[in-house]
Amino acid sequence: MPWSMKEYPASLKNLEKPVRKKAISIANAMIDEGYGEGRAIPIATSKAKEWAENASTDEIDDFLTHDDETERDADPSSGSGPELTNKAEHVIKHKKGWAVKAEGAKRVSEIKDTKKEAIERAKEIAAHKGTEVIVHLADGSVQRKIKTGS
Structure with a gap:
């Protein structure tokens, strides 16, 4: 089951909302690629923090508004899937x-x-x-x- 903003690992609880959402999105993609949860969560958290540091305010706002952290593209060439x-x-x-x-x-x-x-x-x-x-x-x-x- 993919994680969402309503159900996510406890280790993401204290992250700011955009960082948490990005971490969930990254972790879900990593799980799809075959990573175990134990590896995916810390890597996704680190990458999400890095993203938030480098993203513009507009980019963060757009991500919060439009991107669904649990959405999976039905197209098999989408980059997220086994x-x-x-x-x-x-x-x-x-x-x-x-x-x-x-x-x-x-x-x-x-x-x-x-x-x-x-x-x-x-x-x-x-x-x-x-x-x-x-x-x-x-x-x-x-x-x-x-x-x-x-």
Whole structure:
């Protein structure tokens, strides 16, 4: 069962509303990707706090108004669902740095300042899923593939 603003882990209780909602959204997505609750909750909390520090007031307001933390896209290429568990992680150029994106996903999972950071994060995700990392050049062409152990 996905968590919501009405039912969520006790560890999220003292977070401010936008941070809690973002943490729930991230944790739900991580659970969909196969992470255990024990790993998903602290990672999601950390990422939600980071997001809140870097987000504009308008972005936070828009998220609170429009995004449903339990909503699941019916499109299998949406980036949230077990069907992406066996897909490679791609490191691609992004307007805000370098992004990690599961193959076939609509949205990036994370954006990092440097390509090196994005590759390291993609390797962590791919190792957890037992897939590979495909690193792209800024022009979108494939630079290299990195095999990870399952």
